[in-house]
Amino acid sequence: MITNLLKEVARGKRGARDLNYEESLQAADSIINLKATPAQIGAFFIAERIKMESVEEIEAFVSVCRKHAYRVPVQQGLDCAGPYDGRKKTFFATFPTAFLLAAAGLPVTLHGTGSLPPKWGVTLQDLLYESGIDADQTSRDQIIQAATETGVLYVPAEQWCPPLKELRSIRVELGMRTVLNTAEKLIDFSHSPYLIFGVYHNTVFERMAKLTTNLQYKKALIVQGMEGSEDLFIERPTRTYIVENGESSLHIIDPDTYGLETSVPEMDWTPVEQLCVSESVLQGRGHLAFVNQVMLNAAVRLRLAEKVDSVEEGLYTCKDLLDNGAAWELYSKWQNMMRSESKLHCRS
Structure with a gap:
């Protein structure tokens, strides 16, 4: 799955497109859960750096990180x-x-x-x-x-x-x-x-x-x-x-x-x-x-x-x-x- 998403974000300056939120969640899940290989993860990070991450892409990574984090309302400030x-x-x-x-x-x-x-x-x-x-x-x-x-x-x-x-x-x-x-x-x-x-x-x-x-x-x-x-x-x-x-x-x-x-x-x-x-x-x-x-x-x-x-x-x-x-x-x-x-x- 990450390979197909990589093809979208790594087509170069003119061809690359932002992933939609659902696609971004798939990419984030593959990376955060290490389902992708190190080479694929590195390639995705570099492609995103060149393209510049969209709001939906960042939000997806935040969402997946939150699911894997210990989060507790110790104090709401x-x-x-x-x-x-x-x-x-x-x-x-x-x-x-x-x-x-x-x-x-x-x-x-x-x-x-x-x-x-x-x-x-x-x-x-x-x-x-x-x-x-x-x-x-x-x-x-x-x-x-x-x-x-x-x-x-x-x-x-x-x-x-x-x-x-x-x-x-x-x-x-x-x-x-x-x-x-x-x-x-x-x-x-x-x-x-x-x-x-x-x-x-x-x-x-x-x-x-x-x-x-x-x-x-x-x-x-x-x-x-x-x-x-x-x-x-x-x-x-x-x-x-x-x-x-x-x-x-x-x-x-x-x-x-x-x-x-x-x-x-x-x-x-x-x-x-x-x-x-x-x-x-x-x-x-x-x-x-x-x-x-x-x-x-x-x-x-x-x-x-x-x-x-x-x-x-x-x-x-x-x-x-x-x-x-x-x-x-x-x-x-x-x-x-x-x-x-x-x-x-x-x-x-």
Whole structure:
């Protein structure tokens, strides 16, 4: 069956066509369940990369991934869907932002894996490991208990959706982006009504808006953020799309509007440095650029999830939670509950 579908998507730039939803489900089933050979899977991924995936094709891969994933409504809050290939040049603001949001009463789901192509950057999983948390070795019960008590869920995606682990070697060998780079971010492990989703190119805004509508999120914010992530810039405006009730609109978020625009220092973003800066921000003693960036991202996400009536109100809320130590206290509790071994971390 995959051979016939390959003939449709791999006819070249002029001859290739998008698969309809039923055909896409067949292709996704063949690939996710490894019914296709590695050569066929690789050929399909490359053909789709050249053709560009349609909304129906991505949705089919999301649907099949969801069927093979452990998904439980531990907390119905905000899903932060950033790229699994990590960061190389920018701060992982979404990590400390998650604890600020949880301290404000908004449950957050984070998820990721070890680094992947094409970027091969520092991942959330790398940060956690430096913090003494080996997410791949942490039991599901332990992860869920930490989420229940703190409001922050971190999902090691290849453990909770095993086909992703099975397909890793093919993706590594190809060394390029595939349809899974998008689908894996939308598995929605905790059935979140709200989504913040990072994209690299603004040309995909409309397609991603239609996709999030089809996937029935209550409200989504698509962000052309740092390195294709869901994180807003602090040194310049960020292009975003707000999606709600089947309608979408462009929204430029300018940090200067809120008096937060700040130049970002040059940094060597190793996992250790990412963790140290994150912890400094949560302790209220970080560099102003990163403190402002976390507050802006948190305030916008609180507004998205209807926890505050305005970004300004969100900023006041977040500043208070940093100043009174609530965000740091929650992070410390979560870290202790998740930690599987003792490692050096940056609390000095």
